[in-house]
Amino acid sequence: MPNTIRLPVNIDLTNCDREPIHIPGKIQSHGFLLVIDHDGYIRFESENASSYLKNVPPGLLGKHISTVEPLIGKNEPPDFINRLIIFGKVNGFEQTNPFNTDIYGQPFHLIISASANYYLLEFEPARSDSATEIHKLIGRSISEMLADKNLQNLLNNSAIQVKNVIGYDRVMVYRFAADGHGEVIAEARNPELPSWLGLHYPASDIPKQARELYKVNLTRLIADVNNQPSAILTEAGNEAPLDLTNSHLRAVSPIHIQYLKNMGVQSSFSISLIYKGELWGLIACHNYTPRFIDYRSRESAKLIGQILSSALEFRQDEENQQLQERYKSAVDQLSRLMLKDNNIEYALTGHAVTLLNAVDATGAVLVFENNITRFGTTPDNAQINSLISWIKNNVAETFFYTEKLSEKFPEAAVYRKIASGIMVTALSREMGEYVIWFKPEQLQTITWAGNPEKPVTIDTSTGMAHISPRNSFDEWSQTVTGTSVKWSNEEIKSVVRLRSEITYAINQKAGAIRLLNEKLKQAYEELDTFSFTISHDLKNPISTIKSFTQILLRDAELKPQTVKILERINNGADKMNSMINEVLDYSRINRSELAKSEIDTAPMIHDIVRDLLLIYNVDESCVHIGNTPKIQGDPVMIPQVFANIISNAIKYSSKSNPPKVTIDGSENDSEVTYTITDNGLGIDIKQLPKIFELFNRLDNVGDIEGSGVGLAIVKRIIEKHNGKIWVDSELGQGSTFNISFKK
Known part of the structure; x- marks a missing residue:
């Protein structure tokens, strides 16, 4: 048998947010774990595997999974685990999980997930402590949950229905605030239990890295806080910790276990509530005796959370839309009054x-x-x-x-x-x-469940400070x-x-008469001088740099590293030359005379889109062109406006799946308005006011090319036409640019 080691589990903490809970080195002991590499060899096993696989030969580590398959599922075909993995890699493991099998005649669920270069094979009993068949109650529960359109009533109904389905003693809807602390906003409980409705819990109770895991694993079961977790064993020399992010058996932080014990809770179950990709809150369930819920039942309960998340998103978006319409109506009226x-x-x-x-x-x-x-x-x-x-x-x-x-x-x-x-x-x-x-x-009087400060204890033997979960949950009020x-x-x-x-x-x-115009005149004069300097004093040296770089690159004896450096110099010169040209374009706009005429935008927009689809390798079905009313404008400048806005829309949505860009125009008696909408990266709300400033590039664009000049040029052209441009965007939700032209 190979030498084995226990993965590290004892960690001294001074900050809960740094506790590496995704690599605990242990699993909960109501199931067992085998971990195989891509060739099917067992590289990790939980220490309790032998208690489930009683006739297993000694020394599983390093053996092929096929040697134990007959013990796992005696009625399964040979190589069935490898077949499940192949199917899961193509179609997603949610299509295979759970796989019903048996061990010595006892029904088990096999749950497969990926972890770096390994596959986690988790085995759990295929039965729950509750006699209720949860999946049979789901349809009726969801119907009753959604019966009321009022948001608070929706949350109250959800807590009641989840309690009816899983039978836990207390079920809470727990919402996170912007600073990470949580509040119980709905509750269903056994009548003998005190109410926790309205209590707040500090962010350290569910620290940042735990909240991130709740976005990956939408349910989390702690079956029995008193059960000793089972260590994960691996071969000597393979000491890199095993990432259990996707694991369902992942052991629980000792701090959190003690926290639950201090509460008197012996089993907990949570369902994540997601709003626009972020963790909005949890359906947190507590039981005062141990309780195991099998995988299928947990998946059924997860469905409640997903439907509630969708309902929350719909209700919140509905409220936001009503606010947006009210504010928009006010701004539109103020705009008309200012012009009148x-x-x-x-x-x-x-x-x-x-x-x-x-x-x-x-x-x-x-x-x-x-x-x-x-x-x-x-x-x-x-x-x-x-x-x-x-x-x-x-x-x-x-x-x-x-x-x-x-x-x-x-x-x-x-x-x-x-x-x-x-x-x-x-x-x-x-x-x-x-x-x-x-x-x-x-x-605000915030009522906390105990003093929110996490106490620190000192280990007298080492002198090291340790975070300790609080023992008292007596109400503790704070006035803000x-x-x-x-x-x-x-x-x-x-x-x-x-x-x-x-x-x-x-x-x-x-x-x-305004001072601003005098400053603008001075700025334009300085810009002219600056443009002349760029043209004559910068472009010539750049041409010299490119020429000498290209000459040097002809030398066949250059080392690869030298060639790489010269190519970077050459590319940098090209980029600088391009930026100089854009700045020159920017400076020329206000000095150029407008030659207005009627512009048929339809062929212009189709030509722009056709070229951009080729450049960014995007399918034409991803761009929808609606109405294209004609506009009055300069036939040289206006194509620059549409080319820049549409290019940004396609470029920044090209990584969405699928990308979606819509171009549509509308008109009334006084103006024509074009709207260009995409589902790309979006713009942080804090950066919206600066979006049209020169050389302003957003923080989230990554390696997407750009100089930060294009939108500044667009704004200058629109202002020269006495038009307006504005943007509506949210980070991760895409952007909508609106351009209006006077008739």
Whole structure:
């Protein structure tokens, strides 16, 4: 028998977020584990395998799985495990799991999953402690769960139905906050148990790496906290820890086991709730006696979680859409008023619809043309002046928001009751023009399940600090002050668009009298000089670099490493030359005279799409071209606009499966609007205000090529046509660019 070692399991922790729970070196002992490599040889086994495979020959490690297959499934065909793996690799292991087999006449489930260069073969009894056949109750339970459209009632129904299905003593719907801490927002329990509804639990109770695993494994069973886990054995020399991320038997963190024991819980089961790919919360189930649920029953329970996740997403999207429509209606009306009234300040503050309607704020301030206009509930004039001074000196961005103003600006603590949250958009930092919205303090009394601080104990023998789960879960209240309701993504998008509308109206109304125009004239003169310098002082050296690089590359005796370096120099020169040309294009736009004519966009768009599909190797079925109304514009500049926006849409969605791009136009009496939508990477909400700035590239583009100049060129061309461009996007959800042209 080969020498065996136990994988490392004793870890000293000073931070729960660093505990490597995906490599515990043990499994729960209600099943056993064999791990094979791609050739079918057993490289790991759980220590308890021999207690299930009583007649197994000694020394499984290093043996081929075929030597034990007859013991695993005496009625199975030869090589059945390899056949299952081949099928699972092609079709997904969810199509094979669980495989019904038997061991010495006892029914077992075989569950297969991948782990790096290995396959995990997990064997669990094919029976549950409950006599209820869960899968037979699922249909009725889901129907009753979805009976009410109200979100809170939906959650309450879900907790009740899950409790009816799996029979646990307590079932909770547990929602994660943005900072990682959780709250029980729905509950079903045995009548003798106290209610935990409304209790909060610190983020350290379910640390970050555990939350990530809940996104991979949508159910998690801890059958008996008192059972000793079984160590994973491997051959000497193979000491790399086994990744059990995809394992269903993965052992539980000792800290979490102690945590459950301190609660009095002996068995737990959780179902993940996912919203737009992120962990929204859990259906957390506790039992005060041990309880095992077999794989098929867990999969049935998982279905409840998946359907609830879909229902949550639908309800939340419905609410977001209603908010978005309300804000959009307000911004549209403000836009019309600004273009109609000669006084922009009065258009934004003097009608039934004001700046306040663009978000859910209780007060706002417009700082414009040396006037400060307050409406709603705001700090007083002296406090506003002090706040504006702080913004000028400390906020460099064109867009800023916080729900904890006094943490960043301590002077604001005196008026936190009316202005704990602010959102600021700069109309002109140079001229000190801003719009500021306010949200009041929302006093919160948070009831924690025990003191949320994780206590630290000192090992007297080693002097090392260890994190220890708390022993008391007595309610512990905390009052949160100086914090407002959070600014929602819909509010942020609304303000980004409103700023664009205000800037557009200012540019239409202000004329040459504004200081901004004088600065622009100076900037254009400097840009002309800069363009001349680039053309004459930079392009020639770049040509010289390329020429000498190409000459050197002709030398057949160069070492491969030298060739590689020279090729990188050559590519870098090409990239620099391309960027110089783009900057030159950018500088020429405002100096070029418009030659407007009617443009038939249909053939232009089809030509652009056809070329781009070839470049990015995307199937033509992925791009849908809808209405293409004609527009008035410069026939040289307008194709640049569409080519850039459509190119970005195809390029950034090319890695989606499948990519989807839609181009559609609409018109009314005054304007033509084109909408280009993709399902690509999307844009972080914090970066939306900077999307049209020169040389601005997003953090999530990775190795996708680009210079950060294209959208700046597009915006200049659109502004030269007295048009408008705006974007609506969320990270990971794609982008929608809107371009409107006057008739």
